[in-house]
Every structure is written in structure tokens, then in C-alpha cells.
Amino acid sequence: MGADNGDRRKVPGTRRGSFVRWLRACALRLAGMFRKQQRDLEFAAEMESHLQMHIEDNLRSGMSTDEARRTALTRLGGVEPAKELYRERRSCARNSCRAEGAGCGTCRRAAHGHAAGPRFDCNRSRDRTRSRPGHDTSHCRRTVRSEARRPCDTALGHPINSVGGKHGLLDSRAPCYAR
Amino acid sequence: MGNKKDVWQGTLALMVLKTLDTLGPLHGYGIARRIEQTSGDLLAVNYGTLYPALLKLEQEGYIRSEWGVSDNNRKAKYYKLTRAGRKQLEREAREWEQTTAIVARFLAPGEEVS
Numbered sequence: 001m002g003a004d005n006g007d008r009r010k011v012p013g014t015r016r017g018s019f020v021r022w023l024r025a026c027a028l029r030l031a032g033m034f035r036k037q038q039r040d041l042e043f044a045a046e047m048e049s050h051l052q053m054h055i056e057d058n059l060r061s062g063m064s065t066d067e068a069r070r071t072a073l074t075r076l077g078g079v080e081p082a083k084e085l086y087r088e089r090r091s092c093a094r095n096s097c098r099a100e101g102a103g104c105g106t107c108r109r110a111a112h113g114h115a116a117g118p119r120f121d122c123n124r125s126r127d128r129t130r131s132r133p134g135h136d137t138s139h140c141r142r143t144v145r146s147e148a149r150r151p152c153d154t155a156l157g158h159p160i161n162s163v164g165g166k167h168g169l170l171d172s173r174a175p176c177y178a179r
Numbered sequence: 180m181g182n183k184k185d186v187w188q189g190t191l192a193l194m195v196l197k198t199l200d201t202l203g204p205l206h207g208y209g210i211a212r213r214i215e216q217t218s219g220d221l222l223a224v225n226y227g228t229l230y231p232a233l234l235k236l237e238q239e240g241y242i243r244s245e246w247g248v249s250d251n252n253r254k255a256k257y258y259k260l261t262r263a264g265r266k267q268l269e270r271e272a273r274e275w276e277q278t279t280a281i282v283a284r285f286l287a288p289g290e291e292v293s
Contacts, residue, residue, distance in 0.1 A: 021263075025238040042256075043230070046207065049255045050226065053208045056251065077227030089231035089238075 029091060036091075043086050047079055183223035186214070191224070191232050192241075193275060196268040199242060199260040206247075206255040207233060233258055241267050 051072050058068030076082055186194065198213045199205060205213065210233075211224040236242045241264035247257040260268070 021239045024240055025235070028238040045254065046230070046256045049206070049249075049253055050208045052253060053206075053249065053251070053255070054226075057212075075226050077225060082227035082230065085227060085231045086234060089234050 029089075039090060040083070040087070043083060047076070047082060051076065051079075184221055186222055186224055190275075191229070192236060193268070193271045195229075195232065195236065195258075196241065196260060196264055196271065199258060200265065200268055204247070204257040204259040206249060206257050208255075210258065236264070240264075 051069075054072035054075065055068045058071050059065065063071065073079070194214045194217075195210055198210050198217070202209075202213060207229055208226075211226055211229050214224050215222055233242065233244075237244055237258070241261060242258045243261050244256050244258050247255060249255045
């Protein structure tokens with residue numbers, strides 16, 4: 001089974017066009033590195049519109065103004081963490097390698113370490129890999145920092161497992177230990 | 180809120196695509212609320228992670244977005260299913276049905292798996 005008999009035809013059941021889609025997504029993420037300010041403003045406007053709609057709904061359900069706003073912000077997980085997640089997805093930031101399931105070992109360990117607890121020492125992990133030529137582990141620290149900024153119900157418990165699926169980590173939830 | 184379940188891993192995109200297929204163009208908040216309502220308010224969508232999910236779908240060409248005006252006269256970004264998105268929805272729905280059918284066979288009481 002699975003022997004290569006020189007048959008060049010497509011393997012039945014493979015997803016045609018998935019590579020093209022991946023390429024397209026990569027190109028768009030690369031493009032996301034430019035015009036950052038404009039894209040940030042656009043997303044801020046979208047967040048604002050989301051919040052206002054949620055607040056209006058909360059007010060209609062009988063909440064006070066303060067409570068309505070507080071509840072809307074809580075459900076969003078905070079505006080800044082939401083923006084950070086969005087930026088990560090939009091751009092080709094190095095720490096987003098994890099999001100594509102292709103992160104380096106240190107990056108993976110950093111994310112796992114964060115999930116394991118706040119005492120995880122990223123620098124120790126970096127020291128272990130320092131001897132490898134050309135291996136820049138600074139993004140590892142950024143990964144941990146960005147994890148700490150995540151909304152608490154979106155911090156990744158098992159980043160590698162959770163990003164292996166088709167839709168990645170976006171709807172994964174795990175306890176956050178960064179509080 | 181306390182006993183609401185999180186959206187299961189890998190199913191948010193399917194729910195988003197299905198929602199857009201059913202209701203047509205919709206903004207992020209509308210999509211999230213619709214998903215929660217369809218689940219009978221048993222699921223809680225994490226709004227902070229919904230937008231990166233929408234962006235991912237857009238980057239893959241399954242949805243398209245454009246600014247519009249909501250019912251309350253508020254500027255909002257509307258998401259719309261593309262043809263590729265509709266095909267993806269069919270594919271994902273099929274895969275999901277297969278998966279649940281397989282699990283159901285394991286859970287069926289007293290049935291021998293031949």
C-alpha cells in the first residue's frame with residue numbers, strides 16, 4: 001500500500017487548491033505587514049462598532065450603562081488583547097509561526113511553558129538552544145509576552161495540538177495562568 | 180453564562196460559514212450572536228477570537244468583507260460568503276457528519292462494530 005508506481009495522477013481525495021489557498025493567505029499576511037496604521041484603525045473601528053452594538057443590546061436587556069459596557073468589554077476579553085490576536089493573524093510576525101503549526105522548538109516550548117505556569121523560564125530554554133547557529137530565539141520571549149496579553153479564555157493550553165486543525169487556535173480556550 | 184460551553188476546537192469556522200450561508204451578509208457581532216442563539220444560548224462565542232477567525236477565513240478566500248451600515252445606522256464591517264466558501268462549507272459539513280457518525284457508532288449501546 002502506498003507504493004510509488006510512477007503514477008503522476010493526483011491522490012484521490014486530496015484537496016485541490018488548498019496549496020493555492022495557503023499561498024494566498026501567506027501573501028495576504030505578507031501584505032498585512034504594510035499599511036499597519038490604516039489596518040489598525042480599521043480594526044479599531046470594527047471593535048468599536050462591535051462594542052457599541054453589544055452595549056446597546058445589554059441596555060435593552062435592562063442593564064445599567066456601566067454594567068452594559070463592562071459586560072461587553074469582558075465578553076470581548078479586552079480591546080487590546082483582541083487587537084493583538086488580530087494583528088498576529090494579519091501579519092507575518094515571527095511568533096505567528098506557532099499559529100501555522102510550524103514554530104521552532106523553543107517557541108513551542110515557550111508556549112507550552114506559559115501554559116504550564118508563570119514560573120516558566122524562557123531564558124533557560126533559550127540558553128539551551130543558543131549553541132545552534134543562526135537560531136534567533138528572541139521571538140520566543142515575544143511569544144510568551146503575547147500569551148500573557150491574551151484574553152484569559154484564549155491562552156493556549158496545548159498550542160501545537162490546537163493549531164494542528166484546519167482552523168487553528170482561533171476558537172481554542174484554555175485556562176490562563178498569567179493573571 | 181457560567182454553564183455555557185465553549186465553541187469546540189475547529190468548529191467555529193464551520194459555524195461562521197453556515198451562519199453566513201443562512202443569513203447572508205452579517206457583521207461580526209451579528210455572527211457571534213446568531214451562533215449563540217442557534218445553540219439555544221448553550222454556547223459562548225469568544226468575541227475576541229472571532230475576529231481573527233474571520234480574518235483567517237477572509238485570507239483563505241472563503242468570505243469577503245466590506246463596510247456597510249447596520250440597522251441602527253451604525254457603520255459596521257459586513258462579511259459575505261464567497262463561492263469558495265460555500266464549497267468549503269459543504270465539504271466541512273460532510274466531514275463533520277462523517278466524524279459524528281463514526282463516534283456515534285462507538286457509543287451506540289450493544290452494537291458490534293464489524
